[in-house]
Amino acid sequence: MKSPTPMEVELKLALAPTGPAALTQHPYLASHAARKQTLTNTYFDTPQGDLAKARIALRLRQVDGQVLQTVKTAGQGGGGLSQREEWEWQVAGPQLDLTSLAALPPFQGELSGVLDALAPQLSTDFTRRSWQLKEGAQGQQSHIELVLDEGEIISGGYRTPIREAELELKGGEPEALWALALKLAEQVPLRPSDSSKASRGNALSTQHWPLPEAHSPAEWLHRATLALDAYHDSQQASFLSDAQQALIALADHPALDTTARSYAQALPSALDKHGQPNTAYGKAALALAHRLAYQTALR
CATH class of the missing domain: 2.40.320.10 (Hypothetical Protein Pfu-838710-001)
Structure with a gap:
């Protein structure tokens, strides 16, 4: 062991x-x-x-x-x-x-x-x-x-x-x-992605994908990430809308510095209509996540 x-x-x-x-x-x-x-x-x-x-x-x-x-x-x-x-x-x-x-x-x-x-x-x-x-x-x-x-x-x-x-x-x-x-x-x-295979399977079985409340920038990024995970597993359009709303709230958050805000502002337009990322999304999301890391309890 x-x-x-x-x-x-x-x-x-x-x-x-x-x-x-x-x-x-x-x-x-x-x-x-x-x-x-x-x-x-x-x-x-x-x-x-x-x-x-x-x-x-x-x-x-x-x-x-x-x-x-x-x-x-x-x-x-x-x-x-x-x-x-x-x-x-x-x-x-x-x-x-x-x-x-x-x-x-x-x-x-x-x-x-x-x-x-x-x-x-x-x-x-x-x-x-x-x-x-x-x-x-x-x-x-x-x-x-x-x-x-x-x-x-x-x-x-x-x-x-x-x-x-x-x-x-x-x-x-x-x-x-x-x-x-x-x-x-x-x-x-x-x-x-903030969803483990086990948590994805549990949500799939119950057909229930709860999203956490968000206040800090790290929490808004976490909420957006979970909403995208939920959208791709559920195919419920409301979760893609939740993700976009969370990304907009993140970009507008007063606690972000100039560099972090530039990363956040790039995210909403870097997802296609199916919620799939392009390379600009990955680069900006990772750079922002790096700055905000270790601040969120994951499900």
Whole structure:
């Protein structure tokens, strides 16, 4: 099992339909070999959704002939960046290891009584291409795993596509994640995403996509990002309108400095009528998110 206090630091990026091809053809990746895997994942919760309410994800992943059990807690961050506790270990087969699960901090207290009620609730099946990258000057390099996931979420009789990139910090400083993301955004149409695969699946099953109240610039960016995530999974036009309204409120916020405001003002017009970003959106959103990072609790 992983260490008692593991921390996953990750930057999640949703890609436009042309994004995967643009990413794999990016010149920066030309000299790096990609590893390709097929991942089958089952997420567990109680029928009442106790883990979802506690913002905890529990999954079994089948990959490369192994079964891995993973627990992730609620994230802290915003603008695509999240920091969350994560535990992962190999298990013998496609059954939950309840004994090890009971020993983890998230399952102490109120959640200690839900273990016997856990059952499969949703699945995600996707192809993953991954690259191991080094960012930064010699002697101060950070190790980043870049992954491209393409597949689908299946939950409650509904399906929605997975088309995203994740940049996970394996060693070094989080600043390296922003540097790499901005480099990719020069040629890849993308946008920050604040919704995990588990939270997307839970919302899909219930057909309910709540948006948080917003007051600060970081909160308005988070609201806009979640609204775009909700629009693409629900295809409800009201969420695209919510996203545009949040972006306008963000651009008008009195707390923004001149540079941040210029980034925010570029965002509304950089989405097409289908809510898909062009490269201008990705560059401005990431630059702004970088300035506002670590200020929002994620769902």
